Amino acid sequence: MPELPEVETISRNLRPHLTGRRVESVQLLWDRALETPSPAHFVEQLTGQVIRTVSRRAKYIWIQLENSWHLFVHLRMSGDLLIQPPGYQPKRHDRLLLGLSDGHWLAFNDTRKFGRIWLTDAPQTILGKLGPEPFDPAYTADVLYQGLRETNRQLKPLLLDQSFVAGLGNIYTDEALHLAGLHPLTISSAVSAERATALHQAIRTVLETGIKNNGASIDWVYRGGSFQNHFRVYAQTGKPCQTCGTPIQRMVVGQRSTHICPHCQKVEP
DNA sequence: CCTGAAACCTGTCTGC
């Protein structure tokens, strides 16, 4: 489900329900969702802790505790974090339940079991591997341009690489490349400074629009977002390009379904 | 250095 806008939406929705609450109980329903520490240590360390902040970094939900430990949750493909009412009984695919001091529950539900949880006092082990946040003022068009120049990778897999830039996934990468007029197979070092500036703007525009629409809801996963109504290319195979009318084509790049306008997006020489 | 394939999972949809 989640790319930056979806995770940001979830973070914003959780924040008022979690901030200042104490974790009264911990039920780990599927051990392998836990990356670190051991299940026993996890329950022991988390029980009784008060939640200080709820935020997002890249596609991680980042919960800071008052004992200065950090709870990270990555939703991967099908994960979701939901506030459930007092008296809640675990549902199918719930992997973790936290009982909160106001009687509500925080439920981590994840159909495909790809999502992961970390509880650590060393947040840099996770944060240190991540590339810049797209909305960070220090992430300028020139920073992107220099990054593109120093490698020879295809644009699409490069933009999906979370150490290159944080938060983009399959949907928003396709949308940004179309908005910038760049082909996903273009080699990064061949992108001009002008096109890099266009890409920088496009990345921010699609993510900002995604956030304003509370993310995208597709199929049976995730609800509440409406960005799916604004897709220009993603899942629009055969429909006319909004810019030139040429039918949108589907291709596979780096094992990922990829959507382009063959007229607006050409491979740079 | 870079690409592609496979793995981790469950559920839905399509076509025969």
Add this chain to the structure above:
DNA sequence: TGCAGACAGGTTTCAG
């Protein structure tokens, strides 16, 4: 109706 196969918003690891 049944069933095989493709596909799904992510990330890691390994082979070439």
